[in-house]
Amino acid sequence: xxxxxxxxxRADILRATxxxxxxxxxxxxxxxxxxxxxxxxxxxxLHYFPTxxxxxxxxxxxxxxxxxxxxxxxxxxxNIELLATLVEYNAMRRGVVQTFSALLGxxxxxxxxxxxxxxxxxxxxxxxxxxxxxxxxxxxxxGGLTPEQAAPLLTAVMxxxxxxxxxxxxxxxxxxxxxxxxxxxxxxx
Amino acid sequence: xxxxxxxxxRADILRATxxxxxxxxxxxxxxxxxxxxxxxxxxxxLHYFPTxxxxxxxxxxxxxxxxxxxxxxxxxxxNIELLATLVEYNAMRRGVVQTFSALLGxxxxxxxxxxxxxxxxxxxxxxxxxxxxxxxxxxxxxGGLTPEQAAPLLTAVMxxxxxxxxxxxxxxxxxxxxxxxxxxxxxxx
Numbered sequence: 001x002x003x004x005x006x007x008x009x010r011a012d013i014l015r016a017t018x019x020x021x022x023x024x025x026x027x028x029x030x031x032x033x034x035x036x037x038x039x040x041x042x043x044x045x046l047h048y049f050p051t052x053x054x055x056x057x058x059x060x061x062x063x064x065x066x067x068x069x070x071x072x073x074x075x076x077x078x079n080i081e082l083l084a085t086l087v088e089y090n091a092m093r094r095g096v097v098q099t100f101s102a103l104l105g106x107x108x109x110x111x112x113x114x115x116x117x118x119x120x121x122x123x124x125x126x127x128x129x130x131x132x133x134x135x136x137x138x139x140x141x142x143g144g145l146t147p148e149q150a151a152p153l154l155t156a157v158m159x160x161x162x163x164x165x166x167x168x169x170x171x172x173x174x175x176x177x178x179x180x181x182x183x184x185x186x187x188x189x
Numbered sequence: 190x191x192x193x194x195x196x197x198x199r200a201d202i203l204r205a206t207x208x209x210x211x212x213x214x215x216x217x218x219x220x221x222x223x224x225x226x227x228x229x230x231x232x233x234x235l236h237y238f239p240t241x242x243x244x245x246x247x248x249x250x251x252x253x254x255x256x257x258x259x260x261x262x263x264x265x266x267x268n269i270e271l272l273a274t275l276v277e278y279n280a281m282r283r284g285v286v287q288t289f290s291a292l293l294g295x296x297x298x299x300x301x302x303x304x305x306x307x308x309x310x311x312x313x314x315x316x317x318x319x320x321x322x323x324x325x326x327x328x329x330x331x332g333g334l335t336p337e338q339a340a341p342l343l344t345a346v347m348x349x350x351x352x353x354x355x356x357x358x359x360x361x362x363x364x365x366x367x368x369x370x371x372x373x374x375x376x377x378x
Contacts, residue, residue: 023298102297105292108294142331143372156353157342168308177342183332184374
């Protein structure tokens with residue numbers, strides 16, 4: 001089914017918002033700057049997204065869809081190989097990773113509008129990671145860790161490597177480092 | 190030696206700046222807001238720090254000193270136990286970790302004034318981590334990894350756990366998770 005003009009305009013606005021956020025952070029992003037980038041008046045933009053926060057939430061939701069656009073899955077079908085593929089895929093789309101990392105950084109402030117989104121998202125992420133680790137390696141991972149103990153580490157490695165890679169892409173091979181970590185987690189015979 | 194009044198005033202300004210950054214991010218921080226918090230006019234503040242960027246750099250440098258205020262070391266004496274102690278210490282000072290994480294998040298933008306600082310800092314951090322891992326575990330860590338392969342992972346785990354802990358301190362025990370990771374890295378007999 002073809003997208004309506006309104007849907008296309010919404011998609012254009014979300015793309016422009018991602019660009020502006022990756023350049024200026026969410027706090028530095030104004031509705032005026034997004035409107036200008038997409039060729040709308042600020043009044044015209046407000047027709048699609050009535051507040052800056054509404055725009056942020058829409059961006060975060062669409063990002064989670066893009067995240068998996070090249071890597072189809074449901075939470076139940078997450079697996080370790082898919083995670084490694086996602087890291088490889090991320091290494092090819094710097095802008096999206098930059099936006100996500102900038103938003104995560106801002107969201108830890110007590111009053112940030114994305115804080116609840118990220119807090120809920122990480123609860124789900126740790127659960128999905130634990131399930132993927134259990135499916136791949138069973139109940140006992142290397143070092144005697146349980147999947148639940150390893151899940152926050154796996155999540156931390158993915159996020160932390162993104163910052164190092166964004167700052168210094170030639171020094172840090174995000175994808176190779178992630179595979180090294182999977183080797184570490186694998187139970188030894 | 191007693192600190193002069195000027196030194197005390199500078200210290201007050203840096204503390205106020207950290208507070209404002211942790212609430213609003215660096216981009217959302219204005220010289221006016223810092224001046225107000227510390228009870229100076231904006232003109233008075235400019236006497237100590239002529240630009241907002243000068244203030245940011247001073248904050249980043251003093252943070253690295255505070256980082257180790259409770260944990261004395263030189264880069265040569267980093268060791269694995271000291272790192273675990275630093276993570277425990279961080280779990281007791283949320284504001285400082287919040288400011289650091291917010292600044293790291295912003296710094297990945299291509300034009301951010303702290304980008305070079307963090308890029309250089311991570312080169313040094315990975316080197317120090319590799320040296321600490323070599324001293325603790327020798328040339329071959331668990332999974333056959335070299336200290337240089339494990340160093341970006343160790344760095345990523347520390348940073349990534351901070352975000353999860355800041356968002357959800359009751360769900361994530363940063364210090365226990367970091368010790369789990371050290372168990373993973375230890376070579377098996």
